[in-house]
Amino acid sequence: MNARARLVVFLLAAVGLACAFGVAFAGIPHFGAPVSAYAAILNHLSEPSRQASDVVSAVSFDFRGVDTLFEEYILFAAVAGISVLLRPLGDETRHLPEDEAPDRRIPPPSPAVGLLAVTMAPVLVVTGLETVTHGQISPGGGFQGGVVLATALFVVYLATTYARVERFEAGSLIEASEGAGAGGYVIVGLIGLVAGSAFLTNVVSLGHSGNLISGGTLPILNATVGLEVAGGFVLLVKEFLDQTEVIRGSGT
Amino acid sequence: MTDTLIAVALVWVGAAGTAVVLTRDPLNQAFVAGFFGLSLATLYLLLQAGDVALSQLVVGAVALPLIVLLSLAKVRSHRHTDEPSSTTDRRRTPKGDG
Numbered sequence: 001m002n003a004r005a006r007l008v009v010f011l012l013a014a015v016g017l018a019c020a021f022g023v024a025f026a027g028i029p030h031f032g033a034p035v036s037a038y039a040a041i042l043n044h045l046s047e048p049s050r051q052a053s054d055v056v057s058a059v060s061f062d063f064r065g066v067d068t069l070f071e072e073y074i075l076f077a078a079v080a081g082i083s084v085l086l087r088p089l090g091d092e093t094r095h096l097p098e099d100e101a102p103d104r105r106i107p108p109p110s111p112a113v114g115l116l117a118v119t120m121a122p123v124l125v126v127t128g129l130e131t132v133t134h135g136q137i138s139p140g141g142g143f144q145g146g147v148v149l150a151t152a153l154f155v156v157y158l159a160t161t162y163a164r165v166e167r168f169e170a171g172s173l174i175e176a177s178e179g180a181g182a183g184g185y186v187i188v189g190l191i192g193l194v195a196g197s198a199f200l201t202n203v204v205s206l207g208h209s210g211n212l213i214s215g216g217t218l219p220i221l222n223a224t225v226g227l228e229v230a231g232g233f234v235l236l237v238k239e240f241l242d243q244t245e246v247i248r249g250s251g252t
Numbered sequence: 253m254t255d256t257l258i259a260v261a262l263v264w265v266g267a268a269g270t271a272v273v274l275t276r277d278p279l280n281q282a283f284v285a286g287f288f289g290l291s292l293a294t295l296y297l298l299l300q301a302g303d304v305a306l307s308q309l310v311v312g313a314v315a316l317p318l319i320v321l322l323s324l325a326k327v328r329s330h331r332h333t334d335e336p337s338s339t340t341d342r343r344r345t346p347k348g349d350g
Contacts, residue, residue: 057303139305143307144309147311151314241322
């Protein structure tokens with residue numbers, strides 16, 4: 001196909017795209033338009049009926065709880081896929097960079113980085129736990145808090161060496177955390193069935209809006225998602241770190 | 253006031269997104285992409301979507317650049333170990349594992 005024909009095809013496609021976008025954009029609400037009827041209903045409903053002051057959490061873990069279940073399993077499947085894809089192959093070996101050149105001293109990270117990590121890691125753990133546990137009260141929740149929790153370990157890696165971090169992250173424990181989080185969501189959903197109503201029905205005592213223990217199943221589901229996401233992200237980065245730091249091709 | 257801030261954030265998102273595309277070196281691009289994530293998080297925050305802003309912050313500024321950087325490190329160490337026989341490159345070989 002010569003350049004001229006390609007240009008014609010592109011122009012045809014561009015005109016079609018412009019028409020479709022024009023029609024689509026003509027129908028959207030203008031910027032700052034009042035919220036939709038669905039949003040208005042949820043805003044009025046979530047506090048009295050679920051005792052959750054964060055409407056987004058009430059939507060994702062209660063009104064649309066099954067959607068979040070599927071999202072959680074998307075992450076679970078992605079991490080499992082990465083683990084399979086990045087596994088050590090038959091002709092690859094694992095050894096640390098130190099083993100490659102025993103006489104060469106790898107310079108340790110500077111004390112400033114160490115100090116920063118010592119300060120940051122506990123703050124990140126507390127922030128992560130705070131974000132996970134307060135999902136039903138304020139913005140945040142299991143996903144955001146889980147990633148922050150995982151970040152604490154990355155900071156430790158930045159300040160130390162791979163060998164030291166590997167001692168931290170017991171592989172089986174992290175896999176168990178991810179599995180327990182993913183399975184826990186389903187178990188909380190099954191409680192609804194056991195109590196005689198639908199899957200993922202909010203059957204736990206609701207408490208009072210604004211308290212830490214409020215929203216019924218919301219904090220429980222947030223905790224399971226937090227476990228799953230923290231485990232999943234640590235596992236994900238561990239697979240990449242393994243590839244970068246210790247897995248060598250047969251050629252080396 | 254809020255509208256002005258939103259307008260500034262929108263321009264920032266547009267500029268940062270363009271910068272990601274125009275940055276050709278993947279190593280630099282990882283950092284620019286992290287900065288782009290930060291601009292998106294700010295925009296979501298100004299539009300009062302706190303939950304989405306938090307998600308965007310942790311994924312765009314932490315997870316994405318980290319994975320890109322680690323992949324780049326792996327690709328580079330691979331490139332170094334693949335050509336230790338070519339004498340021109342022997343000098344660089346030990347640097348691969350940083």
